[in-house]
Amino acid sequence: MNSLDILWLAYKGLVSRKAIAILAIISVMIGVASVTVLVAFTQGVSQSVLSVVESLGPSxxxxxxxxxxxxxxxxxxxxxxxxxxxxxxxxxxxxxxxxxxxxxxxxxxxxxxxxxxxxxxxxxxxxxxxxxxxxxxxxxxxxxxxxxxxxxxxxxxxxxxxxxxxxxxxxxxxxxxxxxxxxxxxxxxxxxxxxxxxxxxxxxxxxxxxxxxxxxxxxxxxxxxxxxxxxxxxxxxxxxVQQLINTVSTITSGFSFLLISVASISLFVGAVGIMAIMLSRVYQRIREIGIMKTVGLTTRDILLVFLAESGIIGLIGGIVGILVGLVGTSFIDLLSAITSQSASGTSTTVSSSGFRGGGGFGRFGTAASSSAFTFKPVISIEAILIALVVAVAVSLIAGIYPAWKAARLTAIDAIRRD
Structure with missing residues (x-):
C-alpha cells in the first residue's frame, strides 16, 4: 500500500469514531497549550531580566x-x-x-x-x-x-x-x-x-x-x-555585570525547566490516554483488521495504519494546542496589562517602610512597587515547532504498542473473534 492509502484508512478509522478521536485530541491539546503558554512567559521573563541587567553594560x-x-x-x-x-x-x-x-x-x-x-x-x-x-x-x-x-x-x-x-x-x-x-x-x-x-x-x-x-x-x-x-x-x-547575567541565565533556565517539566506531565497523561484509546480501538476493530488482512493488507500495512491514526491525533492536537496557547498567552498578557493599568491608577496604601512590593539589588530598591518589573511573553517559532514535533512524537510512541497489538493478529484469529 502507498502512503496515501494508509493515511486515508487512518483518517476513516478516526472519523468512524469521532467522540473517541476528539477526546484523544483534547488530551494532547491541553498538554501542548500549557507548554506553549509557560514557554512564552518564561522566555519573556528571562529576556526582560537579561535586558535590564545588560543595560548597565558588560564592562x-x-x-x-x-x-x-x-x-x-x-x-x-x-x-x-x-x-x-x-x-x-x-x-x-x-x-x-x-x-x-x-x-x-x-x-x-x-x-x-x-x-x-x-x-x-x-x-x-x-x-x-x-x-x-x-x-x-x-x-x-x-x-x-x-x-x-x-x-x-x-x-x-x-x-x-x-x-x-x-x-x-x-x-x-x-x-x-x-x-x-x-x-x-x-x-x-x-x-x-x-x-x-x-x-x-x-x-x-x-x-x-x-x-x-x-x-x-x-x-x-x-x-x-x-x-x-x-x-x-x-x-x-x-x-x-557578566556574572550577574550568568547568574540570571542559570536561574531563569532552571525555573523554565521546572515549569515546562510540570506542564509536560499533562502531555504524558495525554500519551497514556492515547494508548488506552488506541488499545480499545484495536479490540473494537478486530474483525475489521481480519478483513484488512484477508483483502491483502500486510502486517506492516496494519501497523502503519494504526501508527498513522496516532500521528494524526498528535498533529491535530498539537496544532489546536498551539493555537489555544497563543490565544491564551495573548489573553493573559492583555488581562495583566489592564490589571496593572488599573492598579497604577488607584491609590496605594503605604507605610513608613515604603511602597508595596519587593526589593531591588543590593541596598537599593527596598521601596519597590508593584510596577517595578514588567515583561512581555515571547513566542518563538522554534518553541512552536518543538511543541508540535513533541506532540506528534509522543502520540506515535503511545500508539506503538496498540499498533503492534493490531498488526500481530492473524486473519483467521481476527475473523473468528466477536
Missing amino acids: TILVLPRGGASLTQATVATIASLPGIKAVYPVVSGFGEMNVEGQPIGVSIIGIDNLSALLGQVLLESGSVYPPVTSPETVIGSEVANPAPGIFFSPGDIITVQVSRGNSVALEVVGVLSPSGANPLSNSETSIFLPLNEAMAILNRTSYSELIINAQSVNDVNNVVNLIEEIYGNQLSVIS
Whole structure:
C-alpha cells in the first residue's frame, strides 16, 4: 500500500469514531497549550531580566562592602588607580519619607553624580538631570512624581523629604524619570536622585554604600575583579555585570525547566490516554483488521495504519494546542496589562517602610512597587515547532504498542473473534 492509502484508512478509522478521536485530541491539546503558554512567559521573563541587567553594560563592575567594612574616598582613589579602570562612581543610599495629604510615603534617597552609570539609560519624562555639584536639586521617579491621584510634581516644584526625626530637607525637582520598570541597582520608580555630596550631607554619611566601576573594555573586567579581590580580600564583594547575567541565565533556565517539566506531565497523561484509546480501538476493530488482512493488507500495512491514526491525533492536537496557547498567552498578557493599568491608577496604601512590593539589588530598591518589573511573553517559532514535533512524537510512541497489538493478529484469529 502507498502512503496515501494508509493515511486515508487512518483518517476513516478516526472519523468512524469521532467522540473517541476528539477526546484523544483534547488530551494532547491541553498538554501542548500549557507548554506553549509557560514557554512564552518564561522566555519573556528571562529576556526582560537579561535586558535590564545588560543595560548597565558588560564592562560594569559593582563593589559593595562586606563584614563591617566601609567604602571611603581612599577606597575610591585606590581602585581608580588600578590598571584597566575607566571610571569609578561612588553611590550613597538611604531612606526618607514624603508627607502627601497626611499620608507618609517612603522613598529611596540615592546620591550619585553620574545617573546613567546607575540606571544604564536615563529616560526623562520632563526636565533635565542635575549637575554633579553640591546643590539641593533632585531627579525623581515616576511614582514619587505622582504619589496620589491628582497630585503631580514637575520640574520647578519643591518637595520636602524627612530623613530622620525632626530633620527635613527641601529639594527642588529638576527632572522626572519616565516609568522604566525594574533596574538591578535601584528601583527608579520610587527613588529620588541627588548629587553625591548633597545626598551624603542630607543622610549624614561619611562612607559610600556602593561603587560602580567602568572598566576600559570587556577584556579588562576579569583582571580588575581579580585585582580588587587581591587587595581587599573578603572586605569587599565584587560582582561584574557578566556574572550577574550568568547568574540570571542559570536561574531563569532552571525555573523554565521546572515549569515546562510540570506542564509536560499533562502531555504524558495525554500519551497514556492515547494508548488506552488506541488499545480499545484495536479490540473494537478486530474483525475489521481480519478483513484488512484477508483483502491483502500486510502486517506492516496494519501497523502503519494504526501508527498513522496516532500521528494524526498528535498533529491535530498539537496544532489546536498551539493555537489555544497563543490565544491564551495573548489573553493573559492583555488581562495583566489592564490589571496593572488599573492598579497604577488607584491609590496605594503605604507605610513608613515604603511602597508595596519587593526589593531591588543590593541596598537599593527596598521601596519597590508593584510596577517595578514588567515583561512581555515571547513566542518563538522554534518553541512552536518543538511543541508540535513533541506532540506528534509522543502520540506515535503511545500508539506503538496498540499498533503492534493490531498488526500481530492473524486473519483467521481476527475473523473468528466477536
